[in-house]
Structures are given as structure tokens and as C-alpha cells.
Amino acid sequence: MTAEQVVKLAVRHHLAEIEIEQGGTRIRVVREHAPVAAAPAPRNELPTPRGPQPVTAEAAGVPSNLVTVEAPMVGTFYRAPGPDAAPFVSEGDVLEEGQVLCIIEAMKLMNEIEAKVAGRIVKVLVENAQPVEYGQPLFLVEPRH
Amino acid sequence: MFHKILIANRGEIALRILRTCRDMGIRTVVAHSTVDAGSRAVTLADESICIGPPEARQSYLNIPSIISAAAITDCEAIHPGYGLLSENTTFAEVCRACGITFIGPSPEAIRLMGDKAQAREMAKAAGAPVVPGSQGPLDGVDEAQALADEVGYPVIVKAAGGGGGRGMRIVRERDALARAYATCQSESQAAFGSSELYLEKFVEEARHVEVQVLGDKNGIRVHLGERDCSIQRRHQKLIEESPAPAISRETRAGLCKAALAVANAVNYVSAGTVEFLVDKGGRFYFIEMNTRIQVEHPITELVTGLDLVREQIRIAAGEPLGYRQDAVSFTGHAIECRVNAEDPEHFVPSPGRVTAWVPPGGPGIRVDSHMMPGYVVPPYYDSLIAKIIAHGRDRAEAVARMQRALAETVVEGVKTTIPFHLKLLTDPIFLAGEFALPRLDQNP
Numbered sequence: 001m002t003a004e005q006v007v008k009l010a011v012r013h014h015l016a017e018i019e020i021e022q023g024g025t026r027i028r029v030v031r032e033h034a035p036v037a038a039a040p041a042p043r044n045e046l047p048t049p050r051g052p053q054p055v056t057a058e059a060a061g062v063p064s065n066l067v068t069v070e071a072p073m074v075g076t077f078y079r080a081p082g083p084d085a086a087p088f089v090s091e092g093d094v095l096e097e098g099q100v101l102c103i104i105e106a107m108k109l110m111n112e113i114e115a116k117v118a119g120r121i122v123k124v125l126v127e128n129a130q131p132v133e134y135g136q137p138l139f140l141v142e143p144r145h
Numbered sequence: 146m147f148h149k150i151l152i153a154n155r156g157e158i159a160l161r162i163l164r165t166c167r168d169m170g171i172r173t174v175v176a177h178s179t180v181d182a183g184s185r186a187v188t189l190a191d192e193s194i195c196i197g198p199p200e201a202r203q204s205y206l207n208i209p210s211i212i213s214a215a216a217i218t219d220c221e222a223i224h225p226g227y228g229l230l231s232e233n234t235t236f237a238e239v240c241r242a243c244g245i246t247f248i249g250p251s252p253e254a255i256r257l258m259g260d261k262a263q264a265r266e267m268a269k270a271a272g273a274p275v276v277p278g279s280q281g282p283l284d285g286v287d288e289a290q291a292l293a294d295e296v297g298y299p300v301i302v303k304a305a306g307g308g309g310g311r312g313m314r315i316v317r318e319r320d321a322l323a324r325a326y327a328t329c330q331s332e333s334q335a336a337f338g339s340s341e342l343y344l345e346k347f348v349e350e351a352r353h354v355e356v357q358v359l360g361d362k363n364g365i366r367v368h369l370g371e372r373d374c375s376i377q378r379r380h381q382k383l384i385e386e387s388p389a390p391a392i393s394r395e396t397r398a399g400l401c402k403a404a405l406a407v408a409n410a411v412n413y414v415s416a417g418t419v420e421f422l423v424d425k426g427g428r429f430y431f432i433e434m435n436t437r438i439q440v441e442h443p444i445t446e447l448v449t450g451l452d453l454v455r456e457q458i459r460i461a462a463g464e465p466l467g468y469r470q471d472a473v474s475f476t477g478h479a480i481e482c483r484v485n486a487e488d489p490e491h492f493v494p495s496p497g498r499v500t501a502w503v504p505p506g507g508p509g510i511r512v513d514s515h516m517m518p519g520y521v522v523p524p525y526y527d528s529l530i531a532k533i534i535a536h537g538r539d540r541a542e543a544v545a546r547m548q549r550a551l552a553e554t555v556v557e558g559v560k561t562t563i564p565f566h567l568k569l570l571t572d573p574i575f576l577a578g579e580f581a582l583p584r585l586d587q588n589p
Contacts, residue, residue, distance in 0.1 A: 005182070073197075073209075073210060073213070074194060074195065074196050074197070074210050074213050074214045074217070075213045075217065076217055105213075106209050106210065106212075106213035107209045107212050107213050107216070107243070109209070131194075131217035131218065133194045133195040133196070133214075134179070134195040134196055134197045134198070134204075134210070135179055135195055136195070
């Protein structure tokens with residue numbers, strides 16, 4: 001289970017706090033403005049898949065004002081257009097909507113992933129040249145209001 | 146042998162493939178959609194990778210995503226299971242072009258067998274009988290009459306665009322043909338926007354009998370006997386058994402020989418199934434060849450003692466089959482009931498949360514299922530939730546064990562086909578083994 005999925009679970013079930021441990025990774029999500037915890041999530045909504053564990057204690061406790069950019073496809077994540085080129089974006093960079101954030105290579109095709117919101121890069125969650133799966137969190141962005 | 150295989154499927158078959166991989170010491174990667182992230186196969190896999198949203202078109206049918214998933218996880222081969230991409234020529238070709246082994250037949254064999262008209266001609270040339278009938282659309286009622294005289298009555302007139310019993314007429318005598326032709330033509334025009342008609346001999350009280358074949362890359366081929374899949378509802382198989390009841394030794398030998406002739410003609414490699422219609426006189430006709438592992442493969446496994454997924458993987462890795470026909474032996478009788486999440490009376494899907502699941506057990510019972518308490522049957526995919534398979538020394542023992550198994554099975558939260566199976570298993574016609582396919586002009 002990715003940090004993103006844990007966050008979604010917490011939001012969906014109005015949980016103030018949730019902690020999940022699997023394969024040596026512990027993810028704890030605390031929601032600041034969450035209502036007092038409702039009933040625990042039904043069992044089947046707590047799947048415990050193993051597998052690529054991109055996750056990331058850092059993503060836990062994501063402040064609610066941040067937006068997560070997720071991988072729209074499975075492939076290899078590249079931060080730069082070439083091996084010697086500068087990264088598309090780095091932490092702290094200010095973004096415009098439509099700006100290229102990274103490349104995901106799938107079947108030799110380089111797919112440029114664009115920002116859907118303007119804002120500032122708070123965190124890059126994946127290392128360069130790492131495999132990513134569909135829906136995996138890639139960046140945390142603070143949107144501009 | 147492969148070190149790591151990507152399983153590009155879901156549900157019970159993903160789990161089935163994973164289990165054999167584990168037996169063989171092969172690592173597994175399960176490619177899954179977001180909604181299947183908590184599935185049994187994903188939980189048990191060595192690795193898993195999410196390939197897309199729930200809609201199959203964007204995940205399990207998404208060729209670039211699956212190839213990409215195999216590439217980034219260093220898989221040497223992909224097992225496609227059944228359905229989804231298992232008989233997709235393009236997918237098999239892309240695998241080949243990317244240097245990934247497709248665990249199945251060649252793209253050429255898939256393409257040839259996927260073209261029903263071509264497959265029929267090929268089978269005919271290989272010496273397998275086909276249902277006699279028109280090659281293409283009929284020119285008019287005169288041609289229909291001439292053809293019917295040639296193949297002999299009864300005949301069936303079918304709309305080119307028809308299916309599921311619509312736009313079809315069975316004609317038993319010459320005098321009735323002209324009127325049936327006209328009715329069928331106007332029905333077809335109204336329903337499908339085309340008045341093209343075909344005519345073929347109507348196979349009376351037909352049974353659906355299929356032969357399992359295996360072929361290796363050295364051209365060694367064996368058959369693993371037949372399966373009777375005549376118990377169907379809306380063209381969906383519900384109960385299968387092996388051996389087929391009430392067919393003679395000569396018919397069985399003829400079917401197996403014809404199946405091997407068809408497999409040889411396409412130089413078939415991997416596991417495949419050659420389907421036939423068998424009439425009450427024991428005459429049989431080739432229908433089509435399925436170029437994949439079938440849902441009902443476990444009954445063949447129980448009577449032959451072979452693991453068909455293991456054989457598929459060994460063959461794909463280039464290993465020789467290692468045995469000939471005389472080494473294949475058959476023991477007892479096996480029956481499979483498909484438990485679908487469906488209303489047993491109206492056969493409409495019943496997705497939802499499974500609140501209780503107690504599978505059956507005991508002597509001669511095998512259960513292939515991805516269910517667990519709390520499992521949600523998603524509305525995006527087929528409704529098969531479990532296969533209950535019974536094996537006995539003979540048909541009577543297999544039936545008795547199946548009755549016992551179904552009676553002790555507990556599934557709560559979704560409706561299932563179990564009540565239908567229980568009723569059928571006590572039906573005198575079923576017990577006598579005298580059933581036939583629902584007639585195409587009947588509304589099953």
C-alpha cells in the first residue's frame with residue numbers, strides 16, 4: 001500500500017489518524033483537521049499488497065494544503081530529458097500549469113508528465129531512473145492560490 | 146527455465162498461475178489494476194505492480210502498460226491466463242518484438258485460429274469434419290434450397306449478424322424453407338441492419354465436447370482427453386466434466402485424432418483446446434480452436450495428474466514435453482462447477498461484498514478461488530468467483546462428491562450459481578448423462 005492510498009483511506013473514512021505497517025515500512029498519517037475517528041475501515045479495504053514499496057515515510061502526514069502528483073502510467077521515472085541534462089524541476093521550484101515535471105518511459109516511449117496545477121515543488125518523492133507504478137505519488141506540490 | 150514471470154491477469158487464474166510458479170521456484174510479478182491491489186494474487190506474489198485504473202481497457206488490456214511493467218521488473222516471460230490478452234495476436238507479437246516470452250502459442254497460430262472461416266477451412270484440409278454449410282452469405286432462396294438438399298435436413302438458417310438465438314430458424318423439411326428464409330431475412334434486417342443469411346446443417350441434440358492438446362517446440366504433440374461442456378446458459382459454460390459421458394470409445398478416439406490433426410496443421414505449441422459438436426449418433430464436427438489455457442482445465446489435470454500451467458511454462462521455456470501419448474493415462478472422472486457471482490434464476494451479475502466464505506474440502510475436492518471474507522466482487526470484470534472441482538473413481542462418485550461439496554459451501558453477501566448447480570446435479574437427465582446443448586433457437 002502506498003502512502004497515497006493510506007492518505008485516501010484516511011480521508012474516505014474520516015479518520016484522524018491511521019498507521020499501517022507492512023514489509024518493514026510503517027506509514028502513519030495524521031490529519032490535522034479531521035473529525036474524530038469514525039468506525040474502522042472494513043477489512044477488505046485494508047489490502048496489504050507487497051511489491052514495489054516506493055513509499056515513503058515522508059509522505060505520511062501530508063499537510064492537507066499539498067497536492068500529490070501521481071504517475072499516470074507504469075514505467076521508468078526520469079527527472080531530466082537526458083543523462084547529462086539538468087532536472088526538469090527541483091524542490092523549491094515555482095511551477096506553471098502545463099510545465100513538464102518529469103518523463104515516464106514506457107515501451108521506449110518518453111512520456112512527458114505535465115503539471116496540472118501551478119505552484120511550488122515541495123518534495124520529489126522518487127529517485128531518478130526508478131520504476132514507478134500507476135498511481136504512485138511522484139511529487140508533492142503546494143498549489144498557488 | 147525462467148527466473149521471473151509476469152502474470153497479466155486477475156482473479157482465480159492469476160492465483161492459479163502463481164501457485165504453479167511457486168511450485169517451480171519461479172518468482173512472480175502480478176500486474177494489477179487499482180481495484181485489485183488487495184487481491185490474493187497480489188498479496189501472495191513476490192512483487193506486484195499497478196498498471197492502471199479498474200477499467201480493463203486501461204489496465205489488463207493495456208499492452209504498453211503490461212510490457213512496460215514486465216520490462217521494469219525484469220520479467221523474462223508473461224503468462225496471459227485466459228480472456229483479456231490471452232488470444233490477442235498483437236500482444237503476442239509485441240512480446241516477441243520486445244524479447245519477452247509469451248507463454249502460449251505463436252502469434253501466427255493465434256491469428257489463424259482467431260479467423261473462424263480460415264480455421265474451418267484449415268481443419269477441413271487437415272481431415273477434421275466441419276458442419277457442412279454455406280461458405281459465405283447466400284445469394285437467395287434458390288441457393289439456400291440447393292444447399293439444404295445437399296447437406297440434408299434439418300438445416301439452420303442464420304443471420305450473418307445474429308447470435309444468441311436471434312435471427313435463426315431451424316428448418317426440418319423442404320416445404321418450410323422458403324418461408325423461414327423470408328422471415329429470417331426480415332428479422333435480420335430489422336435487428337442487425339443486414340439481411341445476409343447463412344445456412345448450415347443443424348446438428349440435433351448436439352453436445353459440446355472439446356479435446357485438450359499440448360505441443361512442444363520440437364513438434365511433439367499429445368492429447369489429454371476430452372471435456373464435455375454442454376451444460377451452458379446463454380453460451381456460458383457452467384459445468385464441465387471429463388471424460389465426456391455417453392460417448393462411445395470410437396467417437397472419443399475419432400475426436401482425439403481429429404484434434405491432433407488440427408493442432409499439427411498449425412504447428413501448435415503450448416496448451417490448446419479443439420472444440421467439436423457431437424450429435425446423438427456420435428458424428429462430430431470441428432467448431433474452433435481455443436489458443437489459451439481454459440477455465441475448465443482443472444478437470445483434465447485431475448484425470449491426467451498433469452499440471453497444465455506447468456506444462457505451458459516448460460514448453461515456453463523450450464523444454465521438451467518429455468513424454469509421448471502412451472505415457473498419458475486417465476484416472477477416474479472429474480467435474481467442475483463454476484461459481485459465479487450471479488443471481489441463479491435470472492443469471493444477472495451480483496457484484497458486492499462477500500461477507501462469508503467457507504470453501505468445501507474433503508476427499509476428491511479441489512477449489513480454485515481468489516475469494517476471502519470481505520472480498521468485494523468488482524463490477525468491472527467477469528463474475529467467476531470460484532471453481533469447485535470434484536474427482537472420483539467414476540462419474541457417480543464424482544457427482545456425489547460434488548453434491549457434498551456444494552452443500553457445505555458457504556458464500557454470503559453475493560448471490561451465486563450454487564443453487565442452480567445443486568438443482569442440476571440431482572436432475573435425472575444430468576445423472577443419466579443424456580443432456581445436450583440448449584438449442585440455438587431456444588431462449589435459454
